[in-house]
Amino acid sequence: MIALLTRDMRLAVRAGGGFGLGLAFFLIVVVMVPFGVGPETALLSRIAPGVLWIGALLACLLSLDRIFALDWEDGSLDLLATAPLPMEAIAVVKALAHWLTSALPLVLAAPALGVLLNLPPAGYLWLILSLAVGTPALSVIGTFGAALTVGLKRGGLLLSLLVLPLYVPTLIFGAEVARRGAEGLAVATPLAMLAGISAGAVALLPFASAAVLRINLR
């Protein structure tokens, strides 16, 4: 499993691996929002948590179709399926590699982008925390979507249509944690819901991804 994780991370940071694409996309989206809504700092600080969450979510979506598609194209997925690793472990490792290379940089970059949107000082801790707790769910749900669409030509768009509705609960509670944190309100309830969604997705979805992959490999 560690071998697969290190290989995927190494591939992601080599040329053409797509590392940093999501981060650059996140940066550009967030930088463009003030141009769109105008330079009113009061309005910007109100919408900052939501904009940062939507930006992070879309940036996460960008790299999803690479999770299995590349391995499917060059035949590695067939070979991995005959390797001693169970398919569930492959799904977990792929989701983890996606989280480490795509989502974690977003979590770390979010505070810097918060400054651009005039996020209130109280909000930074909760923004990072909500992203750190919520993005694992995005990666695992995305891996499930990638498993569903593996082998389809131009499956990326279908993948987005399948995955975005499943991202809604994570977005609602994640943005709610960041918003309430920024306004200095209690965050315990949405944070618990967000953590619950992540924990449930991480525990259950790898089994679904593995089942779908087995069917798609036939």
Add this chain to the structure above:
Amino acid sequence: MDLTVRNLAVARGGIPVLAGVQFTVSPGRALVLRGPNGSGKTTLLRTVAGLQPPFEGSVTGAEDRIAYAAHADGIKSMLSVTENLSFWARVFGTGEIAPALAAFDLDALRDRLAGNLSAGQKRRLGLARLMVTGRPVWVLDEPTVSLDAASVALFAEAVRAHLAQGGSALMATHIDLGLTEAEPFDVTPFRARPQLSHADEAFL
């Protein structure tokens, strides 16, 4: 332990292509599948490798003992030859890649990116992967495609060494590798009859 296939029927896209296939591959032996294009050799090999379920019948002695090599080599072009091989060695829990590099004459290419290899060199790398898996049963689908005569000889030598160590091989190939341990197995007689409904028979 023998690889045994009993009364196996395999289907591609829900349509049975082969039925009633029976064979046994003992340690030290190789079975070479023959048959025209589209006769179901690849489907049979994928079923034996466990990538798709049998339509009917059973495959025994294959679970976790198979190293599968298909048309695609599963090579990452942005990794070097050594990195590609070590990855599979670690996945299969074996350490040594040096014998595999030597057997397929890849020593001079070890630090080259796999994306810069020629088609034949890529194939050699794909076949070298078999040696680092440490699995006793090799299931090979057209292993000699894009290999030159010298590389085919290297491959035949690797198969011979594998069989001598008590391994076995099941392969689909049109080239005579000159293996004395290999028996041919023609899949043509096992072609599945098209299943016709009664309505269709009235028109025949």
